[in-house]
Amino acid sequence: MPDAYVLAGTLISDGYAAADSVVAVADGRIAYSGPRSGFNAAGFRGAEELDLPPGSSIFPGLVDLHCHGAAGGGFPTGDSRLCRDAAGFLHRSGTTTLLASLVTASAEDLIRGIGVLRPLADEGLIAGIHSEGPFLSRARCGAQNPQWLRNPDPALLRRLLHAAGGTLKSMTYAPELPGAGELVSMLTGNGVIPSLGHTDADARTTAGSLADAAESLRAGTAVTASAGSPTAGSGASLGTPPGRRPTVTHLFNGMPPLHHRSPGAAAACLRLAAEGTVAVELIGDGVHLDPETVRMVFGLVGADNIILVTDSMAATGLPDGDYELGRSAVVVHGGVATLKGSGALAGGTATLLEVVRRTIEAGVAPADAVKAATLIPAGILGLETEIGSLRPGLRADILAVDREFGLVAVLRGGQPLVRPT
Template sequence: MNYLLAGTVLTDGSVQDDAVVAVADGRIAFVGPRAGLAEAALPSLEELELPPGSMILPGLVDLHCHGAVGGDFPSGDSEAARTAVDFLHRSGTTTLLASTVTASREDLLHGLATLRQLADEGLIAGIHSEGPFLSHARCGAQDPRYLREPDLPLLGELLAAAGGHLRTMTYAPELPGADAVVRMLAEHGVTPSLGHTDADARTTAASLTGAAELLAASGRGSVSRPTVTHLFNGMPPLHHRSPGPVAACLRLAGAGTIAVELIADGAHLDPETVRMVFELAGPENVVLVTDSMAATGLPDGDYELGPAAVSVSGAVARLSNGTLAGGTATMLDVVRRTINAGVEPAAAVLSATAVPAAIIGQGHEIGSLRAGLRADVVVVDRNFRRVLVLREGRTLGRPAVGV
């Protein structure tokens, strides 16, 4: 079907009032004032009636997501993973990386093989491997039994099992051999993402700067720059006499050398912290993520995150020792809470769409509302509550007027 949507358009950090978005044959055909439609020579369009005050956003992009509605991506359960992906698509996350966690070699390879199939089918944009080359001191919810020092033969196995779909990998730069891991990732077009680390500021800066140089020299233009896995979480706090990784990450993000993930779900970060990072680094250097796990979309209870047992109470997921264990918010929840923290709506949307799309080399296809791009569109009401989702031009639920 070919559709016309009318409302306020938020894309690429800008706001267009009283605009329309035309969708034809699964692509965005026109964005702009309604008066410009006459010159666009478009096919017949069905105008979808939207609630007054509706806002039209690009489909949201989540680069760090472990599952939803009972589906745990690291488990290797294909049917459960598909159910999770369908829920996330319908929630407004039209593009996502499926994240694994640190586990045994056999479980890692099995999980990657399962997710590879979903990527082959276009259901996910690729895979994010959170570990296993991470710090014992800052393992968070990663199972310490399976943490390893950098192992290039194992990394080769993981790359092969992912079948070219490994897009990002979290690593700790202070581990012996971490530089070789970064080099191998860059050579394969995989974005290194520093995290779960106890490194000092100097080691952090050297690793990220080196990663940026390797990516630039790799000849793989689709990989833009290194990232930081959930800034603040899984690393020592910022201290004025021991700045640690946070200081280096904020400095390099402000310079545009890297992009930092933020889990702005109200549990992992205080709203003032979220606002501070946006003002210091700029929205173009921030990637909003969910770190969502199997409990997302479901009530409180007991769940799993890879090999770990997780209890969810008050929508906050924790291990038995109280450690946070992933999130339960959707990307649209995260965008809304970022706005509630004091970030401008257009900036929050930018960090949830165009910025992550560019990180995985998909800015030419998704992340913006521009003619020619894939028709991934999210319509929200004044309170940033979901009204309608289009993925590749297909509606995932029709709008209800008056919602």
């Protein structure tokens, strides 16, 4: 059987783990996923069995919704070759689906960056573009260049949407800025997920904006459903995430700390996540958040409402040294990326598999950590019928890891990118 593969180990998918399982791949799709006892090996005679180490686990390819680059390539740079190198490195590292994230910049640089990334999306190397800004709070800009921060500008957003041609999938915004309500309406009306972040808003403003965004997305989903879109539906079936909804860009980072007399955005985001109205990003790399904070959020809102992300930048996969995030100078020391001068955190240097592993080390169940890096972000993108799970019929994006969650094998679209050694 050409392009057919069989893997055996503990299956982790859809929030469940099952030992002594088999996953079989044929023609780029998952043909079987379940207990070894139910696998008809005769039907896969001639398939290549990927020999995994004892104690290995198999789970879906990872989905990163917030990623600025890797392997020396930054997605905001506008260099096509470096962007392609970064995407290839991330695929081989287990992140088989990703949004390429831009940073706040001039209108010309943003449009140039979109122009470079759009062909990558058209080719399927990335799932689309995430724009982190430019409509963000100066008080909570973090590593975003304050020179280019601005209030929501419908004319600029229209230019960005036109340049993207449907590939802009998510935009981070601050809800307290004048015109934020119109911005959210324009985003949802164009199929773009609003992601609240880099904000100094109070709890009430945060909750109101996210509730409006959620309602707009629900209305859009209802219209799409009547047209028969494969992303339509309530998401109530087994193994299907709650679906498209607003997100929160790296919860706790880029917003006021939670205080019992001034709860701020973080409190509202936690409450709405617990209700299932939004999904919150967590950079569980051991740098952006204390492991106990990661464990607390999983305990409070549940894996169904969490998206593990990397916020990775060009230094990911490379040694300490000098790098750039957009046009800003960054120094990486001990794996921690900071802006030269201010010392602000300037993205991450961990892959998403490393984030999953550190989340598990924080005390989160492996099935929950994997779910937050696969099924839930797939649902946010509206791709839960294609990726994010090991259900038969889905695209064969598959990872195999050893007992310590070290990478053993990667398949993307049924093609091995990394084989067991």
